[in-house]
Amino acid sequence: MYHDRLATAGYDIFQLPRTNRRGDGLLTAIHKDYFELVNYRELLFNDFGDRVAQLLHVKSVVPFPSFNGKQDVQQEVLIVNTHLLFPHDSTLSIARLRQVYKILEYLEAYQKENKLTHIPIILCGDWNGSKRGHVYKFLRSQGFISSYDVAHQYTDSDAHKWVSHRNHRGNICGVDFIWLCNPTRGNSRKPLRTSWVEAVFSIIKYQLQKTSIAEDNKAFAILGGNKHSDSLTYSGFCQALQKVNLMGIPHGLSFQETKELWVRADLARNGVFDYEKLKKTWNMRTVDQSKKCKERVMESKKEEEAVGLKVKKAVLFPQETEKGLWPEDYSLSDHACLTVQFSLVKIISSKTFVYMAMAPVVKLVLGSIAFAIFWILAVFPSVPFLPIGRTAGSLFGAMLMVIFQVITPDQAYAAIDLPILGLLFGTMVVSIYLERADMFKYLGTLLSWRSRGPKDLLCRVCLVSAVSSALFTNDTCCVVLTEFVLKIARQKNLPPHPFLLALATSANIGSSATPIGNPQNLVIAVQSKISFWEFLRGVFPAMIVGITVNAVMLLAMYWRILSDHKEEEENEVSEGVVAVEEEDVTSHRFSPATLPHLSSFRSEETNGRTDPETLRNRGASSGESSASRDHQADTESQGESYPTTINSNVLLFQTKRWRRVLWKSSVYLITLGMLISLLMGLNMSWTAITAALALVVLDFKDARPSLEKVSYSLLIFFCGMFITVDGFNKTGIPTALWDLMEPYANIDEAKGTAVLALVILVLSNVASNVPTVLLLGARVAASAAAGEEEKKAWLLLAWVSTVAGNLTLLGSAANLIVCEQARRAVSHGYTLTFTKHLKFGLPSTLIVTAIGLYLIK
Numbered sequence: 006m007y008h009d010r011l012a013t014a015g016y017d018i019f020q021l022p023r024t025n026r027r028g029d030g031l032l033t034a035i036h037k038d039y040f041e042l043v044n045y046r047e048l049l050f051n052d053f054g055d056r057v058a059q060l061l062h063v064k065s066v067v068p069f070p071s072f073n074g075k076q077d078v079q080q081e082v083l084i085v086n087t088h089l090l091f092p093h094d095s096t097l098s099i100a101r102l103r104q105v106y107k108i109l110e111y112l113e114a115y116q117k118e119n120k121l122t123h124i125p126i127i128l129c130g131d132w133n134g135s136k137r138g139h140v141y142k143f144l145r146s147q148g149f150i151s152s153y154d155v156a157h158q159y160t161d162s163d164a165h166k167w168v169s170h171r172n173h174r175g176n177i178c179g180v181d182f183i184w185l186c187n188p189t190r191g192n193s194r195k196p197l198r199t200s201w202v203e204a205v206f207s208i209i210k211y212q213l214q215k216t217s218i219a220e221d222n223k224a225f226a227i228l229g230g231n232k233h234s235d236s237l238t239y240s241g242f243c244q245a246l247q248k249v250n251l252m253g254i255p256h257g258l259s260f261q262e263t264k265e266l267w268v269r270a271d272l273a274r275n276g277v278f279d280y281e282k283l284k285k286t287w288n289m290r291t292v293d294q295s296k297k298c299k300e301r302v303m304e305s306k307k308e309e310e311a312v313g314l315k316v317k318k319a320v321l322f323p324q325e326t327e328k329g330l331w332p333e334d335y336s337l338s339d340h341a342c343l344t345v346q347f348s349l350v351k352i353i354s355s356k357t358f359v360y361m362a363m364a365p366v367v368k369l370v371l372g373s374i375a376f377a378i379f380w381i382l383a384v385f386p387s388v389p390f391l392p393i394g395r396t397a398g399s400l401f402g403a404m405l406m407v408i409f410q411v412i413t414p415d416q417a418y419a420a421i422d423l424p425i426l427g428l429l430f431g432t433m434v435v436s437i438y439l440e441r442a443d444m445f446k447y448l449g450t451l452l453s454w455r456s457r458g459p460k461d462l463l464c465r466v467c468l469v470s471a472v473s474s475a476l477f478t479n480d481t482c483c484v485v486l487t488e489f490v491l492k493i494a495r496q497k498n499l500p501p502h503p504f505l506l507a508l509a510t511s512a513n514i515g516s517s518a519t520p521i522g523n524p525q526n527l528v529i530a531v532q533s534k535i536s537f538w539e540f541l542r543g544v545f546p547a548m549i550v551g552i553t554v555n556a557v558m559l560l561a562m563y564w565r566i567l568s569d570h571k572e573e574e575e576n577e578v579s580e581g582v583v584a585v586e587e588e589d590v591t592s593h594r595f596s597p598a599t600l601p602h603l604s605s606f607r608s609e610e611t612n613g614r615t616d617p618e619t620l621r622n623r624g625a626s627s628g629e630s631s632a633s634r635d636h637q638a639d640t641e642s643q644g645e646s647y648p649t650t651i652n653s654n655v656l657l658f659q660t661k662r663w664r665r666v667l668w669k670s671s672v673y674l675i676t677l678g679m680l681i682s683l684l685m686g687l688n689m690s691w692t693a694i695t696a697a698l699a700l701v702v703l704d705f706k707d708a709r710p711s712l713e714k715v716s717y718s719l720l721i722f723f724c725g726m727f728i729t730v731d732g733f734n735k736t737g738i739p740t741a742l743w744d745l746m747e748p749y750a751n752i753d754e755a756k757g758t759a760v761l762a763l764v765i766l767v768l769s770n771v772a773s774n775v776p777t778v779l780l781l782g783a784r785v786a787a788s789a790a791a792g793e794e795e796k797k798a799w800l801l802l803a804w805v806s807t808v809a810g811n812l813t814l815l816g817s818a819a820n821l822i823v824c825e826q827a828r829r830a831v832s833h834g835y836t837l838t839f840t841k842h843l844k845f846g847l848p849s850t851l852i853v854t855a856i857g858l859y860l861i862k
Contacts, residue, residue, distance in 0.1 A: 007032065010088055021047050025055035031130070032036065033059050033086045041066055043081065044119075045575075048111055050104055052256065056089035058108055058130075060115065080349060081121070085110065087130040089406035090174075098139055100256040105132075105140050106201050109147060113197060114256050123188035123311035131340065135178045139211075143204040146195055149184040152345040156319035157416075158735040163783055165532045168326050169341040176329045183345045187313035192250070202269050205258070209266075212249035238277055239267050242744065315350035319343070328419060369413050372736035375405035379729045383773060396718045399725030413445030420731035422726050424531045424690040430694025430722065433715050435676060436481045438700040440713070442672040449472055452489060459499050459562060459567040463773050466490055466558040468508040471515025471548070479516035479523050479819045483509060487826035491835060501835040503563040503805070506845050510555055510811045511825040514853060516819075517807040518548040520689060524723075525778045525806050530689060532782055533799040537683035543800045547857035554856060558849055591851035616842060668703070675699050723775075730779045743784045752798055758858050761785065762805045766854065769809035770816045778806055798862060804857040812850040814842040833854070 011018055011034050022030035035042065040063040048058035064081040085108055090101045112126060128149065136139040136151070153159075159166055169181040237245075243263060246252035252263055271277070325332045326341040381388060390415025393401065407417050439445065466486075474482040490508050494501045516522030520530030520540050530540055560567070614663050678698035683689055701708045733739065750764065751757030768777040785798045811818025814824060814837070824837045 015044065018819060019045060019059060019061065021057050021059050023055045023057055024049055024051060031057060031059050031086050031088060032417065034063065035063055035083070035084075037066075039066055040064065040082075046115065047109075047571075048087075050107060052100060052103070056088060056090055056104055058085055058104075058450040060085050060111065062115075075736060082314070083115070083121070083124055083126045085112070085126070085128045087128070087132075089133045091133050096523055099205065099251055099255060099258060099370040101134065101140055102143060102201070102208065102421075104202055105143060106197070106742075107264050125188060125312075125314045126184075126186040126301075127314075128184035128186075128419070129182070131170070131180055132182050133180050135180060139204050139208050142207070143200060144184060146200040146203070147186070147197065149186045150327055152183045152316045152347075153183050153319040153321070153343060155185075155316045156345070158786070160734065160740045163734075164251065165534070165783065166327075166530075166740070168329055168331060169321060169343060170368065171331045171339050177329075181340055181343050183319075183343060183662075185314055185316065185347075187485045188311040192385055201268060205266060206270075208546060209246065209251060210253060213245065242267055242270075252786060258765050262658060280468070280691055290379055311351075313350055314347040316345060317348050318346040368409070369738065371409035371737045372406065372411040372732050373738065375402050375409060375411065376729060378405065379726070380776075383726075383776070384771075396722045396725070399722045399729065401725075403728035403732075406729055411732040412728070412735055416731070416735075416861050417728045420728045422528075422727055424688075425527050426723060427690035428521070428531065428693050428714065428721055429524065429525050431690065431695075432478060434697035434712070435679065435693065435700065436713050437711050438672050438697075438704070439477065439676060440485065442669040444477075444673070444843055445473075445481075448489075452486075452493060458566075459497065461551055462493065462497070462499075463503060463559060463563075463567065464556050466504050466781065467511040467559070469509050470511040471552045474515040475518045475522045475548070476510040476818075477815075478521065479512040480822055482512045482515075483819045483822040484826065487823050488830055491830055501567050502837055502841055503567065505823050505835070505837050506554070506842065507559050509817070509820045509842075510559075510846065510849060511552055512819045513810045513817050514548060514551045514555055517551075517857075518544050519806050521683070522806055525774045526803050528775060529799050529803045530784060533796070533828055535796055535799060537689060538685040538686060539824040540800070540803075541684070543796065543861060544804060547804060547860040550860060551856050555849055555853055558852070559845070562845060563599050671703050672700060675703065701826075725777070730776055734780070739780050740784070743781070747784075750785075752794070752801065758801070762801070762854055762858055765802065765805040766809045766812065766850070769806045770812050774806040774809060778802060800861050801858065804861055805854055808850055808854050808857065811846045811853070812843075813846060814839045816846075 008018055014825070015037050016034035017037055017455070019033045019035075020030065021032075033449075042061065043064055044060075044062040046060040046062075048060065050056050050058070053339075061084040062081065064079040065083060066079070066426065087104070090097055090106050092098065092101065115121070115126070126149075128144070136154075151159075153167065157166070167177050168177045171177050191531065228769065242252065243252060246258060246263065252258045258266070321327045322342040322344070323332050323335050338590050378391075379398060379402025381392065381400065382393065384396050386392070386398065389460060391398075406412050407414055407431075412420070421794045448469055452462065452469055470482055472488065473486070486508060487505070490504045491501055493499075493505050513523075517526065518541060520526045520535075520537055526540070530537070535543075631701065646793070675696055679692055682692045701711070704711070715758055746760075746764065749757060751762035752761060765777060765781065768781070782799070782802055785802055810819065814820050824842075826837045827837055
């Protein structure tokens with residue numbers, strides 16, 4: 006079928022089956038009207054998996070005008086088509102890397118044989134590895150670029166933006182690439198064997214870390230078979246490779262390859278190398294060769310000209326795959342169709358790569374201006390020259406990105422992350438119904454139930470705040486618990502600020518444990534595709550220890566103040582329970598996932614006012630009560646049976662009471678079901694939305710009053726922020742800055758992790774933590790090795806960006822909510838000052854952050 010249709014359409018067909026005679030293989034077709042074949046070669050790997058590759062040397066049929074004004078030329082191109090081994094096991098990564106090495110080695114030999122010094126190369130096919138894998142980094146180290154990513158101005162860190170394959174395991178990923186390598190100077194590219202060795206060491210490092218046997222000196226000594234040594238011999242090195250199945254198996258490292266690795270690792274040439282030298286070898290990185298090319302071009306007195314290819318357009322079909330989704334109704338293939346359009350371009354050495362890394366100057370400047378305006382309005386929403394607020398400022402920045410043509414309208418729509426918005430909306434609706442079901446009133450009562458003094462109360466505030474923020478978001482926790490905590494402190498004649506600090510700081514630390522605890526975690530969970538359970542398991546130990554240490558620091562700092570209160574005040578309330586009136590649980594317009602600095606005092610003041618509809622309902626109920634009393638008086642004066650009326654009222658009251666209990670129980674069960682579904686790994690966005698709609702249906706009444714409490718301004722803010730940050734990313738500035746910082750922020754070393762944490766701490770307090778996560782998240786993950794190390798990078802980012810909110814009063818919306826709620830309390834108001842917060846926040850943040858860096862693996 007393919008042969009007939011392609012031949013009829015004017016294509017020459019080249020087919021190559023796999024060597025195991027399974028009937029499948031490769032097919033490459035070139036159109037006779039555009040290209041003519043110069044040479045065709047077949048590469049038979051004859052290795053594990055029986056994979057093959059095709060090399061086609063073609064030239065254009067129609068001559069192109071030369072850039073130097075000489076006669077027209079027929080442009081020549083080398084094209085390689087292949088399908089690499091599927092990674093059934095992580096140890097097969099060596100076999101896949103070896104297949105790519107053979108392709109590049111053959112290309113070098115062919116170019117040398119035919120004296121092809123300046124010719125573009127296109128590699129295409131199914132590479133069975135994503136942008137996070139070793140093959141991708143290996144090809145990047147050799148100067149190849151992903152055509153689709155160039156067309157969409159994606160960076161190496163944007164691995165989540167698109168997919169091209171749904172494999173037999175049901176996983177979706179981006180594995181189909183059309184790679185482009187333009188002509189460069191002969192000596193400007195890193196030697197192929199050097200890149201190979203660095204890539205193999207990267208795989209070794211990943212496998213050792215995966216098995217948790219290469220984390221420190223002691224573990225490394227065990228590798229060598231000598232528990233009392235911190236160095237390694239060649240035999241110990243071979244034993245280590247055998248332990249992680251990289252040697253001693255048919256598709257593993259050969260004897261010659263192992264020996265070569267040892268020679269390159271034995272830097273002192275004494276047959277032994279220690280742990281520090283091994284780390285130096287491991288930390289070799291595959292570097293984007295464009296930077297080195299640029300340096301050599303600047304040093305050269307005479308620039309060489311060549312003709313290369315420029316990516317004009319690249320699309321994936323079906324369109325859903327361009328948004329990182331796989332359509333369930335797509336049955337044509339388990340692969341998306343990738344189409345790339347190239348045009349000829351004159352290049353001077355490798356300047357084309359530099360151009361691709363950074364946007365044009367006009368776009369760079371305009372994009373930076375748009376982002377700067379967004380940042381000013383996000384951090385200072387009431388600036389005199391444009392006091393439009395954060396939400397409007399976010400949309401304004403997004404609009405400028407489109408008007409300045411930094412991104413197209415279609416790219417702006419594509420930048421909006423709908424799964425994050427869906428998860429945010431769902432959790433807000435669930436929180437609203439939990440508030441109606443008195444969940445937060447019970448939490449407030451739990452704070453003072455059988456309290457054994459101020460120190461016990463302080464620990465309770467830390468614990469309840471941490472748990473509730475992990476389940477219901479930190480901002481929701483602070484909104485509903487602040488007045489409870491303040492009232493209890495006043496009734497017990499205690500200073501409020503230790504308890505307010507406990508509430509705010511514990512809410513931030515506790516929210517780090519789950520993807521639904523705060524908005525930056527929502528972003529991280531969706532982009533990293535880390536499941537709810539994996540997220541919880543990775544951060545929970547650090548959260549528990551962090552909460553404990555935070556509580557101990559509070560007790561230590563305020564021990565004397567808490568010990569000096571009047572003991573007789575403890576017995577003012579019988580059995581140690583503080584009465585909490587139902588009116589204390591005011592109806593809030595919940596914004597359970599707001600950004601740091603997003604608390605708008607004016608909006609809170611508006612939310613504090615009574616809803617007109619609520620007033621009407623109260624008036625109606627008051628009228629009904631009055632009418633009922635008048636009716637009872639009339640019936641009594643007429644001699645009717647008054648006890649019968651009382652019995653009917655009691656029965657009606659009991660019926661309504663049981664209905665209320667049943668409804669509240671159902672709300673709790675649905676919420677519990679949502680949490681269980683999240684733990685089972687179901688789609689987080691749709692799980693939250695389903696739970697929200699189940700609560701709406703269960704309520705069996707008009708949902709408008711409840712849905713009106715959703716913070717739609719927050720959702721709009723997120724939309725504008727997604728577009729603005731995506732536009733700023735396309736300027737190339739964040740990538741350039743990260744490239745400068747990346748060598749010093751390696752999460753494989755304690756020093757690098759500390760530098761990265763410090764950068765996140767500062768950015769989270771200066772630019773807010775959600776934009777920080779959007780800018781750094783994928784880059785931090787991409788700089789780490791694949792697998793567990795990448796997941797660790799995401800979790801570290803979640804931990805540090807969240808705990809960073811405790812540094813200053815302005816670092817987190819939870820802090821601002823506690824401060825403002827306490828200040829506006831009618832009968833027991835209190836002002837938590839910036840200085841009081843910083844006095845505790847600074848040491849607490851540094852210590853708790855360090856704990857997480859140590860415990861998160």
